[in-house]
Amino acid sequence: IYLSETAEEMAKKVKVMYTDPEHLSVNDPGHVEGNVVFTYLDAFCTDDHFARYWPDYANLDELKAHYMRGGLGDVKCKKFLEKVLNEALEPIRASRLEWQKDIPAIYEVLRKGSEAAREVAADTLADVRRAMKINYFEDADLIAEQAARFAKGE
Secondary structure, X not given: OOOOOOHHHHHHHHHOOXXXXXXXXXXXXXXXXXXXHHHHHHHHOOHHHHHHHOOOOOOHHHHHHHHHHXXXXXXXHHHHHHHHHHHHHHHHHHHHHHHOOOHHHHHHHXXXXXXXXXXXXXXXXXXXXXXXXXXXXXXXXXXXXXXXXXHOOO
16 A cells, blocks of 8 residues: 555555455454454554444454454455545645645755755764774874874885
8 A cells, every 4th residue: 555545546455455364254253463454453543443433342452352253354344444544644645735736845855855864974974983983084193193104114
């Protein structure tokens, strides 16, 4: 699932998500381990989602328990996941639509961020070189020592 996908594109992907190959009938006990629907729910679902979209359950643990004992179908779980994901992705979609109206502004943000990152990286590398005593080009004592050594013909 890509952040750029529409709700419809995302719904198509949720509908074909891998669940539990042994959960052939609604009444069969299901397995949540390795079940992609529950993997996504673990990542995105909160108790508030149940209050809004599936008040039959208080939280994900209750939903999992019901699925594991049987009596709960994959389609219902997928429809719930679709609502959870749409809620999570909608602000991202809206922001993306606004940003894509001004592509040059995006590149400017990226340019400024790259400049700032380069400065921080340069400072960090300078600290590392000093700590490791390999700051050859800034170490006046080292340069003087090498100059004296080579002046003697060593």
